[in-house]
Amino acid sequence: MTVQAAYDLFLEDRRSYCSLRTLETYHCGILLFFRWLEGRFGLPVSCLSLCQEENIYRGYILHLRESGTRPVTIRSYCRSIAAFLRWCYENDLCGDYLKGVKLPKSDARPKLPLYRDEMEKIDSLFDMDIIQGIRNYCIVHFMADCGLRTQEVVHLQRGDLMPERNLLQVLDSKGNKNRLVLVPDFLLEAVSRYCSMAGIQEGFLFRSLKGNVPITGNTIRQLFGSLKKQSGIERLHAHLLRHTFATSYLMGGGNLEFLRVFMGHTDYAVTQAYSRMAAEYKMLGADIYRLDDIFFTRGY
Numbered sequence: 001m002t003v004q005a006a007y008d009l010f011l012e013d014r015r016s017y018c019s020l021r022t023l024e025t026y027h028c029g030i031l032l033f034f035r036w037l038e039g040r041f042g043l044p045v046s047c048l049s050l051c052q053e054e055n056i057y058r059g060y061i062l063h064l065r066e067s068g069t070r071p072v073t074i075r076s077y078c079r080s081i082a083a084f085l086r087w088c089y090e091n092d093l094c095g096d097y098l099k100g101v102k103l104p105k106s107d108a109r110p111k112l113p114l115y116r117d118e119m120e121k122i123d124s125l126f127d128m129d130i131i132q133g134i135r136n137y138c139i140v141h142f143m144a145d146c147g148l149r150t151q152e153v154v155h156l157q158r159g160d161l162m163p164e165r166n167l168l169q170v171l172d173s174k175g176n177k178n179r180l181v182l183v184p185d186f187l188l189e190a191v192s193r194y195c196s197m198a199g200i201q202e203g204f205l206f207r208s209l210k211g212n213v214p215i216t217g218n219t220i221r222q223l224f225g226s227l228k229k230q231s232g233i234e235r236l237h238a239h240l241l242r243h244t245f246a247t248s249y250l251m252g253g254g255n256l257e258f259l260r261v262f263m264g265h266t267d268y269a270v271t272q273a274y275s276r277m278a279a280e281y282k283m284l285g286a287d288i289y290r291l292d293d294i295f296f297t298r299g300y
Contacts (some may be wrong), residue, residue: 003045004035004092006093010084020162021151029080036060050094057085057097061104071104078103112235113244113281119144119289121231132209134194136223138187139206139215142168143241146181147249147263150238152218156205165190166294170264179264184292247289248269250278 007030014023032043037056041048060081064074088094114122127133142156152170161183169184190191191205194201198207204214206277220238228236240265248261260271281288 001050001093003034003048005046006050006088007034007045008082009091009093010087013087016047022172024217026080026083029077032077032083033060033081037220048086051150055067055101057081061101065104071165072106075103075106104247111240111277113247113277114144114233114236114240114289116287118231118233119244121233122227122236125227125230128190131194131197134190134197135206138190140189140227140241141187143238144289145184145187145246147242147245148181149264150175151219152282153206153215153220153292154215156202158202158205160205161188161191163192165241179263180262182294185296186292199286243274243290245291246274247281248288249295251282251288252291252296254295 009024011023013028018026037048037060038044040056040059041052057078061074061078064077067079074184078149082098085094089096089098122138126137126140128137139153142153146168148170150155154170155172157171160171161169163183166183166286168181168189170179170181172178178224183282195201195205200207206215206219207213208215208219224236224238228234246259246263249262256271261276263271265271
């Protein structure tokens, strides 16, 4: 079977349960791999056999290393390629190219979570007497105090909240998974006030100020671009709040398994990456932004 034919089958399989964003990630990572294959063997992937005598996965990693690509970038590129090659092997389309191949150790810089005074500075930027200000305050705190991803915030529905139980249903998240997360009282009160001011009773929770349509990922990117500039916190970006949530939860004595569930992680390795960071900051007495007590009473 050709590489292109195998890839088409792989995508057909993944479309049944992967999000469009995940499919796009696969496409971007694998496309670079295909360009390397075509240059390496002198044939388009539509004519190139998937079964090769040499290990094409290892060969691509060596190519990236020799071209000076950072280890953390190599690991990112290879995530999609590994998923594709693993699927091909499991469906008897090729040999096990992944067997015995190790990726270079990550050289990613530590993601410094937000300190308490930094979150106070961010909060001071919101005008809580106008719809835009309280809406943006709620967006930020769903990320910092519930660990939500950008797309999870974008897709939130008014009915996903269960205020009487301090719970939020996160539906159809990454990998089409659902989960429940705790929501502090102060955030529920802010959401209630926002909905009252904006006249939101059902449907999407966060909406554009023009046309009453749902916000997009670009809305959140623009929000954090503005907050970064106004606060002077150069490392600030949306996903940093999710890192802050995870680190703060473990520093407060949270359970690693509970954190995995709160974050919506499938792989323990992803969650465990926060353990060392939390231990280091706790040892140093760092004044990291602290989560509400609800996570350390109801969460046990």
